[in-house]
Amino acid sequence: MTVLKLGTRGSPLALVQANMVKDALAAAHDIACEIHIIRTTGDRVQDRALAEIGGKALWTKELDRALLDGEIDLAVHSMKDVETIRPDSIVIAAMLKRADVRDRLVGADSLAAIREHGVVGTSSPRRRAQVLRARPDVSVVLFRGNVDTRLAKLAAGEADATLLAAAGLDRLGRDDIGTALAVEEMLPAPAQGAVGIECRADDAMTAALLAALDHQATSRAVRSERAFLAALDATCHSPIAALATIADDVVTLRAELLSEDGGEHVAGDASGPDGETLARDLASALFERATPAIRAGFGG
Structure with missing residues (x-):
């Protein structure tokens, strides 16, 4: 039997996702996987925002090295944590079926229900800007770490509320935690809810x-959202939301760009058969409408 070496981060959620891929490979090909835990810089450094210490590469660079050195054959990622531009030597070979794309608010039943001048914990520039746009009276403090770490900070009174991805909570069997926010209220991060699998570009087998x-x-939806990111030269500092859906072979992409403080935003949507082309066109249209405060977060 073929045995593949599967690389993953060691968080509880990452291990759940790695085992999802392991089980899918066993079902499709009767192939066994050995799971190799790779500790990333993003896991080690928890007291600063990712944007301050190197961005999304902190989740992937150690896995990339292990993959290119032949220590592992494939790497499993939450797609929203994968940099937009990847090395030519690595390919995104597959994505599992996407889970719930929404955010869940924990600590309050709605954004409106957070106490006046309350505190929201998050490390996401998108969530920060969206919360401040809806509730300019609140303060936002840095929350990093895995689900249990952030829930413990909330329980300790470091904030009144926090936001977590519904997909991650569901995969961890924690679907009873928090209130899901409609995408009309809080558009998700590009690629939220998707699990991607990478391998070496020269590993055809x-x-x-x-x-x-x-x-x-x-894959089609997430690649459209990532094309939108690429067209804007977006980084971990960029408050950006995007969601592509597909119906009758037509891709519809909704997107939003915000200023860092949430005080200004532009939003729009586009539909067409080629998601990556319409993503570039929508990015150009939104950037053209964006104010200087919004443009400051993007290369354009």
Whole structure:
């Protein structure tokens, strides 16, 4: 039996997602996987925002090194944590079917229900800007760490509320935690809810095996959202939201750009058969309408 070495971060959620891929490979090909835990800089440094210490590469660079050095054959990622521009030597070979894309608010039943001048904990520039746009009276403090770490900070009174991805909570069996916010109220991060699998670009055998796991609608939607990010030269500092959906072979992309303090924003949508082309067109249109305060967060 073929045995593949699967690399993953060691957080509880990352291990759940790694085992999802392991089980899917076993079901599709009767292939076994050895799970190799790779500790990343993003896991080690928890007291600063990612944007201050190197961005999304802190979740991937150690896994990239292990992959390119042949220590692992494939790497499993939460797609929203993967940099927009990847090395040519690595390919995103498959994505599992996307889960719930929404954010969950924990500590209050709604954004309106957070106490006046309350405190919200998050490390996400998008969530920070969206919360401040809806509730300019609140303060936002840095919350980093895995789900249990952030829930413990909330329980300790470091904030009145926090936001977590519904997909992660569901995968951890914690679907009873928090209140899901409609995408009309809080548009999610690009690629939220999607799990991606990467392999070396020259490893045709592994790429072919992973192709059987690819959920085409998810891949098409997420690649459209990532094309939107790329067109804007967005970084971890950029308050940006985007969600692509597919119906009758037509891609509809909704997106929002915000200023850091949430005081200004532009939003729009576009539909068409080619998600990556419409993503670039929508990015150009929104950037053209954006104020200087919004443009400051993007390369354009």
